[in-house]
Amino acid sequence: MSALGHELTHDHAHDHHHKETFITKYIFSTDHKMIAKQYLVTGVIMGVIGIAMSLLFRIQIAWPEESFKVFSWLLGDEFAPGGVMRNDIYLALVTIHGTIMVFFVLTAGLSGTFSNLLIPLQLGARDMASGFINMLSYWIFFLSCAIMISSLFVESGPASAGWTIYPPLSALPQAIPGSGTGMTLWLISMALFIAQSLMGSLNYVVTILNLRTKGMTMTRMPLTIWALFVTAIVGIVSFPVLLSAALLLIMDRSFGTSFFLSDIYLAGEVLHYQGGSPVLFEHLFWFLGHPEVYLVILPAMGITSEVISANARKPIFGYRAMITSLLAIAFLSTIVWGHHMFVSGMNPFLGSVFTFTTLLIAIPSAVKAFNYITTLWKGNLQMNTGMLFSIGFVSTFISGGLTGIILGDSTLDINVHDTYFVVAHFHLVMGISALYGMFAGIYHWYPKMFGRMMNKNLGYIHFWVTAVCAYGVFLPMHFIGMAGLPRRYYTNSAFPLFDDMVDVNIIITMFALVGAAFQLLFLWNFFYSMFYGKKAPQNPWRATTLEWTTPVEHIHGNWPGAIPEVHRWPYDYSKPGYEEDFVPQTTPLREGEKDGGHH
Amino acid sequence: MTSLLIIVIVALLGIAVWQLTKIFDLTQSKHQLGEEYRSEVATDKDNSINGYLMFGFLAFIYILTIYCCVKWGYMPLLDNAASEHGKDVDQLMWITLAVIFFVQAVTQFLLHYFAFIYRGKKDRKAVFYADNDKLEFAWTIIPVIVLSGLILYGLYAWNNIMHYDEEEEVMYVEVYAKQFGWDFRYGGDDNVLGKANVRFIEGINVVGVDMSDPNAQDDVMSKELRLPVGKKVVLKMRSQDVLHSAYFPHFRAQMNTVPGMVTQFIMTPSVTTADMRERQEIVDKVNKINDVRNERSKTLIAKGEEGLTPYTFDYILLCNKICGRSHYNMQAKVIVETPEEFNSWLKDQPKLGKQVAEEKAAATAPEVEIQPVIEIPVTAPEMEIVVDSTAVVAQVIK
Numbered sequence: 001m002s003a004l005g006h007e008l009t010h011d012h013a014h015d016h017h018h019k020e021t022f023i024t025k026y027i028f029s030t031d032h033k034m035i036a037k038q039y040l041v042t043g044v045i046m047g048v049i050g051i052a053m054s055l056l057f058r059i060q061i062a063w064p065e066e067s068f069k070v071f072s073w074l075l076g077d078e079f080a081p082g083g084v085m086r087n088d089i090y091l092a093l094v095t096i097h098g099t100i101m102v103f104f105v106l107t108a109g110l111s112g113t114f115s116n117l118l119i120p121l122q123l124g125a126r127d128m129a130s131g132f133i134n135m136l137s138y139w140i141f142f143l144s145c146a147i148m149i150s151s152l153f154v155e156s157g158p159a160s161a162g163w164t165i166y167p168p169l170s171a172l173p174q175a176i177p178g179s180g181t182g183m184t185l186w187l188i189s190m191a192l193f194i195a196q197s198l199m200g201s202l203n204y205v206v207t208i209l210n211l212r213t214k215g216m217t218m219t220r221m222p223l224t225i226w227a228l229f230v231t232a233i234v235g236i237v238s239f240p241v242l243l244s245a246a247l248l249l250i251m252d253r254s255f256g257t258s259f260f261l262s263d264i265y266l267a268g269e270v271l272h273y274q275g276g277s278p279v280l281f282e283h284l285f286w287f288l289g290h291p292e293v294y295l296v297i298l299p300a301m302g303i304t305s306e307v308i309s310a311n312a313r314k315p316i317f318g319y320r321a322m323i324t325s326l327l328a329i330a331f332l333s334t335i336v337w338g339h340h341m342f343v344s345g346m347n348p349f350l351g352s353v354f355t356f357t358t359l360l361i362a363i364p365s366a367v368k369a370f371n372y373i374t375t376l377w378k379g380n381l382q383m384n385t386g387m388l389f390s391i392g393f394v395s396t397f398i399s400g401g402l403t404g405i406i407l408g409d410s411t412l413d414i415n416v417h418d419t420y421f422v423v424a425h426f427h428l429v430m431g432i433s434a435l436y437g438m439f440a441g442i443y444h445w446y447p448k449m450f451g452r453m454m455n456k457n458l459g460y461i462h463f464w465v466t467a468v469c470a471y472g473v474f475l476p477m478h479f480i481g482m483a484g485l486p487r488r489y490y491t492n493s494a495f496p497l498f499d500d501m502v503d504v505n506i507i508i509t510m511f512a513l514v515g516a517a518f519q520l521l522f523l524w525n526f527f528y529s530m531f532y533g534k535k536a537p538q539n540p541w542r543a544t545t546l547e548w549t550t551p552v553e554h555i556h557g558n559w560p561g562a563i564p565e566v567h568r569w570p571y572d573y574s575k576p577g578y579e580e581d582f583v584p585q586t587t588p589l590r591e592g593e594k595d596g597g598h599h
Numbered sequence: 600m601t602s603l604l605i606i607v608i609v610a611l612l613g614i615a616v617w618q619l620t621k622i623f624d625l626t627q628s629k630h631q632l633g634e635e636y637r638s639e640v641a642t643d644k645d646n647s648i649n650g651y652l653m654f655g656f657l658a659f660i661y662i663l664t665i666y667c668c669v670k671w672g673y674m675p676l677l678d679n680a681a682s683e684h685g686k687d688v689d690q691l692m693w694i695t696l697a698v699i700f701f702v703q704a705v706t707q708f709l710l711h712y713f714a715f716i717y718r719g720k721k722d723r724k725a726v727f728y729a730d731n732d733k734l735e736f737a738w739t740i741i742p743v744i745v746l747s748g749l750i751l752y753g754l755y756a757w758n759n760i761m762h763y764d765e766e767e768e769v770m771y772v773e774v775y776a777k778q779f780g781w782d783f784r785y786g787g788d789d790n791v792l793g794k795a796n797v798r799f800i801e802g803i804n805v806v807g808v809d810m811s812d813p814n815a816q817d818d819v820m821s822k823e824l825r826l827p828v829g830k831k832v833v834l835k836m837r838s839q840d841v842l843h844s845a846y847f848p849h850f851r852a853q854m855n856t857v858p859g860m861v862t863q864f865i866m867t868p869s870v871t872t873a874d875m876r877e878r879q880e881i882v883d884k885v886n887k888i889n890d891v892r893n894e895r896s897k898t899l900i901a902k903g904e905e906g907l908t909p910y911t912f913d914y915i916l917l918c919n920k921i922c923g924r925s926h927y928n929m930q931a932k933v934i935v936e937t938p939e940e941f942n943s944w945l946k947d948q949p950k951l952g953k954q955v956a957e958e959k960a961a962a963t964a965p966e967v968e969i970q971p972v973i974e975i976p977v978t979a980p981e982m983e984i985v986v987d988s989t990a991v992v993a994q995v996i997k
Contacts, residue, residue, distance in 0.1 A: 262859025482675030597729020
């Protein structure tokens with residue numbers, strides 16, 4: 001029975017006194033708070049696997065073709081004979097690393113966690129519109145993870161054509177071994193992933209539109225919800241296109257069709273394919289692929305708005321402008337995909353169109369960055385770890401976003417496309433900025449999720465070391481990219497032209513190793529505090545939003561009595577006329593008091 | 600055996616987690632709100648320390664950026680473009696970098712400075728300042744103006760690069776990519792490339808030229824790309840198997856090679872290899888590279904292996920789209936020389952028509968059985984940009 005059903009029949013809590021078993025509480029729960037935690041833990045574990053892979057190929061790139069015990073140990077004798085990584089396994093590692101990080105960690109782990117946790121809590125709903133579909137979406141996600149991991153153990157190797165899996169390379173096992181069984185498993189895993197993503201997104205949209213409590217108008221929703229709302233809509237629009245690309249690819253691989261293949265001579269023979277085009281795949285892939293990266297950054301932006309505002313003890317600057325920017329970014333993100341394809345051989349006229357739309361999207365992004373900075377101005381900044389990561393989010397979003405202006409200009413992209421310049425750009429905005437957003441969310445909402453506080457000092461060390469290492473890895477990378485060093489190269493030693501970049505690659509790898517090592521500190525803090533962290537009060541950060549009005553002990557239905565009514569917007573921090581420096585959304589307006597940012 | 604062990608370990612871990620969560624439930628006593636949690640909330644002292652660290656971090660960002668520019672700034676290809684359009688690309692790059700560095704410097708400063716100067720203090724109250732439409736307008740319109748300028752310049756340059764006048768005198772050269780190397784084909788005296796399709800690949804005809812096309816007889820094959828300086832060349836690109844990308848960093852040129860399609864890139868080389876070798880920046884870079892190579896040679900020789908040959912500058916073609924196991928070693932030399940040198944080289948090269956005929960003559964196997972295969976009329980795609988590859992009438996040659 002859905003939470004919605006209960007809502008209509010009786011208005012109080014679900015203290016049904018039915019004994020919850022381990023299975024119904026922790027495994028097959030329909031409670032959005034438990035599902036959020038499931039997404040989070042799964043996302044964190046996938047993140048650990050993804051980072052481990054990146055360390056392996058970074059070691060290979062810094063000290064090419066050397067033998068390492070860790071390669072023998074982790075990759076085995078087939079994939080790393082004599083401890084030397086095989087050249088196609090390098091490509092497999094970068095492929096799976098990219099796939100895991102973009103989809104499993106930064107999409108499912110980020111919006112899966114925070115959409116599930118915050119949408120009902122911040123809107124005043126008992127649960128998601130359908131708890132059953134929500135539970136199903138998590139378990140399909142889990143299955144998708146399991147299949148992706150299983151592809152690592154296939155004899156011919158996991159998918160190796162890059163996370164972008166362009167055919168013909170990804171369609172033909174003769175072109176690279178990983179395009180055999182490994183690629184098949186990848187496609188199955190991703191089909192399931194897309195299904196769970198769509199299920200989740202539908203749930204989020206319906207809940208946001210229909211289950212807001214009394215007084216919670218759209219313009220009284222926290223920016224986090226706006227961001228998650230827009231993310232869900234963009235996901236619904238774009239993920240099905242990737243599914244279609246995957247289905248067509250499956251047909252080309254297994255059913256003899258030629259959607260993406262034509263005129264191929266491989267392994268000494270002419271293949272039968274006729275009439276298809278790899279460029280079609282690129283269009284279909286990037287129609288999702290570009291919005292996908294905004295699906296990654298938008299929740300992080302929403303989280304940052306909340307965390308910065310609560311910790312600055314100030315309203316977020318430009319609430320309506322922020323909403324408009326979110327909508328503009330969401331819309332524009334669907335019409336810029338061709339900037340990944342400037343040198344694909346597509347009609348140059350398209351290049352002009354996509355340059356134009358891509359540089360347009362810089363504008364709402366800039367507006368948001370300026371608004372964050374102005375929120376800090378004349379604030380009273382509480383430097384909790386979540387706040388540090390939110391400030392770090394703005395810093396790295398600006399750094400990474402600015403280089404997008406070069407990549408989005410077709411003329412300039414000619415020289416830096418598929419070089420380390422691109423790698424530096426997208427890692428700064430996704431791998432660092434969005435990740436910081438995720439960390440900020442974890443540190444900020446940990447007391448709500450687990451009823452305990454994370455250790456403050458460990459959080460500080462985690463942030464500062466990560467911040468230094470993050471820039472240490474990716475700032476130098478821009479330079480070797482601009483020097484023409486292509487990405488996805490097993491080793492740079494084949495070209496004397498790149499011999500003077502050896503020391504840069506070593507420095508990058510060193511920073512990466514240190515940075516990754518210090519994530520262990522976060523993992524310790526995260527798992528240890530669940531059991532032994534200091535017990536959290538109901539509202540440790542003294543925030544105004546509804547989630548902090550629920551009891552610390554989780555109950556189904558979130559509030560023990562009636563759902564609170566909302567009377568004001570969520571950003572009444574340091575409002576003149578109030579003694580406390582925050583006014584919860586549930587506090588009624590006084591006589592003559594105006595709602596919103598004016599007083 | 601190992602797999603069994605792994606399964607057992609995973610199962611045990613699962614049981615451990617299950618039991619741990621049970622213990623967790625038991626340890627959940629009735630919630631008592633004490634003040635202990637305050638130790639995990641930021642105090643004024645924390646705010647102060649982190650505020651100072653924020654400002655210090657700003658210095659770190661600035662210093663790291665400057666260090667990178669000083670130490671590795673000679674590397675990026677921002678100067679010494681070897682093609683006519685390259686100068687436009689470099690200029691646009693410089694302007695864009697100037698804008699980016701300026702914005703970066705200002706915004707990072709404001710962000711970290713505010714984080715420092717407004718660090719939380721118990722007796723401070725934040726200012727309730729929620730919006731300012733004038734400010735929003737200002738910082739919307741300024742990026743619009745700046746970006747419009749960049750867009751317009753970029754589109755102008757892009758149009759110049761991507762289009763050429765049909766009336767212009769150009770030379771056609773085919774760039775043919777395959778796992779894992781490059782082949783080049785010149786149109787020869789008639790400057791027309793013979794029609795081609797992978798179905799015609801045979802023996803010395805490695806790129807599948809349709810030898811029944813009269814234009815194909817004088818085509819010239821090469822393993823290096825030689826170009827005359829100052830002459831506009833239209834590089835027609837094909838791929839044999841998977842996506843590759845013809846990347847000529849010095850010429851600011853790149854275009855994917857797509858199986859089933861002909862793509863192209865147009866450029867005019869403007870500096871000969873010989874001249875480029877004399878330029879000071881190139882000399883410096885070559886010296887730096889050779890320093891590294893010498894160091895490495897020492898270690899190799901000590902191990903009893905051969906040392907590395909010293910590097911002399913050459914233009915280069917690299918593959919820049921993931922294409923398989925040896926993607927990292929798919930290279931070809933590009934040589935730009937004077938028109939006289941180029942013409943004399945081209946004159947000395949064997950013509951494809953003659954090479955194919957000689958090969959056929961050398962193969963003394965019974966011919967008649969093979970002939971019918973060649974006689975099947977097949978139309979090959981025109982050597983233009985073919986978006987519709989269904990123009991090829993395919994015959995599976997079995």
